[in-house]
Amino acid sequence: MVPVVRVVHAFNMANDAYMVTKGLRRLGVDAELIIEKPSHVASLPQWEDAEIDLGKVGDPYNPDWDGLNEHWSTPDWIHVWEASRSWYPSRMLRWANLLRMLEPYDLVVGHVPFAKCAILCRKPYVIYDAGWIRYLKMKRRGYRLGRWGYRHASRIIFTNVDTYEMFLQQGYDPERLEFSPFAIDTDQYSPGRSHLSLSRDHDLMVFSPTRHEWQEKGNDRLIKAFSSLLRTSPAASLVMVEWGSDLLRSKNLVTSLGIEKNVSWAPLMNKKRLIEWYRLADVVADQFVLGAYGTTAPEAMSCAKPVLMYVEDQYFQRWHGSLPPILSARSVDEIHQMLEKLNDPAFRSEVGRRGRDWVLEHHRLVTVAQTQLRIYHEVLEEISR
Numbered sequence: 001m002v003p004v005v006r007v008v009h010a011f012n013m014a015n016d017a018y019m020v021t022k023g024l025r026r027l028g029v030d031a032e033l034i035i036e037k038p039s040h041v042a043s044l045p046q047w048e049d050a051e052i053d054l055g056k057v058g059d060p061y062n063p064d065w066d067g068l069n070e071h072w073s074t075p076d077w078i079h080v081w082e083a084s085r086s087w088y089p090s091r092m093l094r095w096a097n098l099l100r101m102l103e104p105y106d107l108v109v110g111h112v113p114f115a116k117c118a119i120l121c122r123k124p125y126v127i128y129d130a131g132w133i134r135y136l137k138m139k140r141r142g143y144r145l146g147r148w149g150y151r152h153a154s155r156i157i158f159t160n161v162d163t164y165e166m167f168l169q170q171g172y173d174p175e176r177l178e179f180s181p182f183a184i185d186t187d188q189y190s191p192g193r194s195h196l197s198l199s200r201d202h203d204l205m206v207f208s209p210t211r212h213e214w215q216e217k218g219n220d221r222l223i224k225a226f227s228s229l230l231r232t233s234p235a236a237s238l239v240m241v242e243w244g245s246d247l248l249r250s251k252n253l254v255t256s257l258g259i260e261k262n263v264s265w266a267p268l269m270n271k272k273r274l275i276e277w278y279r280l281a282d283v284v285a286d287q288f289v290l291g292a293y294g295t296t297a298p299e300a301m302s303c304a305k306p307v308l309m310y311v312e313d314q315y316f317q318r319w320h321g322s323l324p325p326i327l328s329a330r331s332v333d334e335i336h337q338m339l340e341k342l343n344d345p346a347f348r349s350e351v352g353r354r355g356r357d358w359v360l361e362h363h364r365l366v367t368v369a370q371t372q373l374r375i376y377h378e379v380l381e382e383i384s385r
Helices: 013-026 045-049 091-102 114-120 141-151 164-169 219-229 247-256 271-280 296-302 313-320 332-341 345-362 365-384
Strands: 007-010 031-037 078-082 107-110 125-129 155-158 177-179 205-208 237-241 263-266 283-285 307-309
Touching: 007 013, 007 091, 013 031, 013 045, 013 125, 013 365, 031 091, 045 271, 078 091, 091 114, 107 114, 107 365, 114 125, 114 141, 125 141, 125 365, 155 164, 155 365, 164 177, 205 219, 205 271, 219 237, 219 247, 219 332, 271 296, 283 296, 296 307, 296 345, 307 332
Parallel strands: 007 031, 007 107, 031 078, 107 125, 125 155, 155 177, 205 237, 205 283, 237 263, 283 307
Antiparallel strands: none
């Protein structure tokens, strides 16, 4: 077996690269990470692990670096690519700097938007897809470059259980497709008491941190189902996070249903604070459309909280070999029925316990890192032949 001497994860959409790199390093692999500056704040390691004063973040798409680093020291295995065009006299020098940063490594694992510049890469590379394939068939120039990058990758690692068929429909070779679960730091996302000091004079507290995108997430279904729950549980509470293109639609729906006093809104928050909300909640509600999850569901499950969302059984059976203990619901009526069942504390506790066990089996950092390390070895062996 050809050893992986040095591997780099390039770019860090939603901190997926950071989490996998942490897992690889726990295995003793010489793995490093290149992050882009500026980036959306949720794609920076500080958002995952640092104590952040959210008032000092500023523009989330170009956050204040000093504010983010106030209680954070960047590890020496994380490197920052200054991507602002104002730093370079030409676009050529901008990309040349990135290519120079990739030189020391034997293998590149590219996250969004790496595929757009893969045509310039002179290193063997693997693409890590966390759902970008849903949009890659769009005809804008950046997506054309992205498709080139995907088609010439040694492997494509996909994390969403519902996207395999999309790859096949778009003509990708199934022999180059590899499934890997999302990596979750189960030490950090763990059961415990919340330090949030909020009133708990209610029947059931539902927390939904999901982005408000009705077509993809089905937030409107949750709001309507929660409104129905109030007929039997008038003191129930729903907390949602203020982000997404359909945020105003969600707020207007809450108003039209007359349930404002039972619904509250939390700002977009970094992960350390999000964990406090997971721990405080009785149930975490995610999405009700796609049948697959991102990181919200396994993060909440890792905190031993029951998760309410829609899952497509066949996807999980195929790629995980078992079904997550998620309370699956899709329609407004189904969501309402599940909310009624969740009024039982013993039921909530049992579902939460089984969820934590499932995440420990499938999503631990080192478990995911071992899966990906096997893929890296195979790629380097093929190249060495």
